Amino acid sequence: MTGLAWVAEAVLLGCLLSWRWIGLSAIKPAWARVLLRAGAGAAGGMGLVSCLFFLLGVLAGSPAAAMVVELALLAWAALDFFRRRGSAPRMGVAAGRTPVLLAVSAVLVVAIATGAIAAGWQFNPLGNWDAWAIWNLRARFLASGAGLASRAWSPALGQMTHPDYPMLVSALVGRCWAFSHSVSPIAPQAVGYAFFLALLALVGGGVAALRGPVLGLLAALVLAASPALVHEVPAQYADVPLACYFAGAAVFAMLDEPIASGILAGFAAWTKDEGALFLVVFGAAILIFRRQAFSRAAAGAMPGIALLLVFKLGLAHANSSSLLASSLPGAAQRVTEGSRYGAILASFGRELAGLGVGWYHPVLPLAAAALALRFDRSRAREAAFAGVVALGLLAGYFGVYSVTSNDLAWQLQTSLGRLLVQVWPLLLLAAFACLRVPQLAAATPVPRKRKAAVKERRTRA
């Protein structure tokens, strides 16, 4: 149980800090503000304590110091919260009414998704292969103290465990195990679930803040009812945390909160190698669409980038297993093989279809919403921002597959589905950003034929 308590503590710390530092007081409806602060708080808090534990508990060799700093920060943030409570200005534009039935549906779908995730916890409490062969294995080393933590990136582990992968998830789980003196699977399970809820909160709250409560709830519904995403949560991999950081960074950029956006983008880089590609694509998108926010977003991302560089260039330099680096020899020949592109495209098609289950595919509710609400072209720029980031990532993944020296079929089969899960929330964000707000659609002028009929009835009367 105490492992779970330390996950909760990280989330609470992040929520208090996000309440203190992220200026969302103008956001309406109020629940969107709460969701955004909770989502950013959960994701940011888990990222922050992971960094603190890696720096103080692992590199400085004192898990106790990491715990003391964390608890001191929590005490200060809690005190500050109670001192300032009620003083925050409540302003902003009026938001549409929140449809209660839709909110109830969203809660119901999240509850059902939780049931599906719980089946994974019940039958596979240690998660899937990469959980115990990579992420949680390294967490066990990091939690062991006594000078053994550096084994988490030891070349002796071999390429199979990718000892040079970024450490956010492993350090977070290792921290929970070290602080609780117990290697319980509840900690990594809770970490995965907390990131899943944070992702829903960030996408639902973000769309609600940008486009009103109905679209926000619909976005959360579609995301929570995405079978491939739900399937990845109990796997205890780093893909759901990464998806959360991708979506969070995009949401806060769209809400003109560049520092928060940058912090989450930096955490993405500290989560998985794909996060470094995200930094490049995201930075380019910010330069194109929101140039004035670039320097603040870059400043926010710096801590994550610095930690990544220290780890990659300093600690794990000798055992690099980077897919891109290992693929460079012979890449020139592989890029000229046309059959590879056909295989990659076919696999993209298969895995996109595989985001669903049975007859259900998460594109169906999205299509229903788009058909009913139609698109608001004045919002094309916002949609383009999230869309460019998502498509840039997909193009990057396509490029890596085209040069990989690993067996292409194996590489595609074992990774592409998870890569699409990382990008799926961004695609939803892009789609919902440009759907027409239902309140506006409801207040539409009556079509001509009906208008004439109404006029005729009035004349008769």
Place this chain on the structure above:
Amino acid sequence: MSRNSEPMQSRAAVLAGVAATAALCLWGALETYGFERAYQQQNRDPYMVEAQFARLAGIAATVPENAVMGYLTDAQDGSAGASAMLAGAQYVLAPRLLARGTGHEWVLGNFARPGDFAAVGRSHGLELQQDFGNGAVLYRHEAPR
């Protein structure tokens, strides 16, 4: 009608669309639940990692946590089975580090088939410290390095 927007829908069509979206999501969540429950049940611990905690408990109790252990197996090198056996044992025995080969004081014998494990050890200059059953064997170098 806004110049930037597509033709607008009637209120009824909008409500129907929103309701259909929510209903589709509920259906999707239920489908996901049914699929996940069946999938997880059918694929319960496919690499038997949980079972390794009991199988290797004696070795974990004997070998100090800071040890780097050698690793000996009869599984075909490069096969999925060999990878699963090594990765599962490594997870369970961490923070002990497993290194392929026999060049360490302690060596884990991780065998899939029964055999004369003492003879296997002798052929590598290893003394069988204890056979814990189920192919889990602890060796020690006859003359510790």
